Amino acid sequence: MLHTVNKSPYCSDSLRLCISYAGKDDAVLLIEDGVYAAMCGGNSEAILQGAEVALYALWPDLQARGISEDKLVDGLKVVGYDGFVELAAKHSKVQSWL
């Protein structure tokens, strides 16, 4: 399953719940305000630690928020809108953690 998270990890428990529900073959894609969790050095980094899922963040949303590539957490892959489509096509289901 592909999970998308669009809320800031500091304002919602969406990411925490999503990570705890996601299975090891799943992918989590951070979009919109969800991409704030992709920044290293913040308290939300702890939520991602130990997560076994493949983690992605949407590049246009990172760019819009001034998050440069050198500030991303380890192990996270950056994708564009085309990568979003590929992830959605690859997984049989999509769950949006709104």
Add this chain to the structure above:
Amino acid sequence: MPTVKKMMYVNRRAPHGTGYALEGLEVVLIGTAFEQEVCMAFIGDGVYQIMQGQDTRAAGMKNFSPTYKALGDYDVTRLYVEQESLSERGLSVDDLMPLTYEDEDDDWAEKPSVQVIVRKELSQIMAAQDVLFNF
């Protein structure tokens, strides 16, 4: 003589996920026409509003972050940023836009508008206001 009130706009939301940040900024700029004593506070995800290097072109959204640079020209010269909120998010003052104003009482010297202060200090400044708006 109309009474001048101390007003604080408290910004608590990230810039692009909702309309609060842009709407709040517009209220501040419109409100300056009434010549009140205005300051802004950035707490929680509100600190993300003034992050450097925001480029919304690829996301197809309006980039209103350069508008914060105009605040100094409208006599909004005190932008309080909460230290705790920056730290929680792994940010420092260097991640923020270098917003400035020209001090008319000091030969128009360019001075920084952003003041990073701790929550306790900010709560005291908050308590000293006449009117508070929370966005």
